[in-house]
Amino acid sequence: MILECEIELVFKKSLNMSTYHHTLYRDDRLGIQAEKITNKTDGGYGLGKSKTYYYIDNDEREFHTIDELIEAYNQKYKDSEDTPDMEVKYIKVLISRKIK
Numbered sequence: 001m002i003l004e005c006e007i008e009l010v011f012k013k014s015l016n017m018s019t020y021h022h023t024l025y026r027d028d029r030l031g032i033q034a035e036k037i038t039n040k041t042d043g044g045y046g047l048g049k050s051k052t053y054y055y056i057d058n059d060e061r062e063f064h065t066i067d068e069l070i071e072a073y074n075q076k077y078k079d080s081e082d083t084p085d086m087e088v089k090y091i092k093v094l095i096s097r098k099i100k
Helices: 066-076
Strands: 010-016 020-027 032-040 047-056
Touching (some): 047 066
Antiparallel strands (some): 010 020
């Protein structure tokens, strides 16, 4: 499980086009990325309102808010030790009881 304060999105790259600006942020430890797309106004000089989309590695869904991302991530990786790189497996051990 993760909280919003544990997500460390780091700038990776940006692409400046004539009609929009695209920026990519990643948290490689958690396998999360955010893409911010900002449309430019007429003539390409001013910036309009931006939209941010969030993704989890190996998950086809797209999330529009950080809260949606966190909820889906916590459902996918339910245990605190469960991460994209590690999987939690439990082993049941049976031993005989000692009777007095």
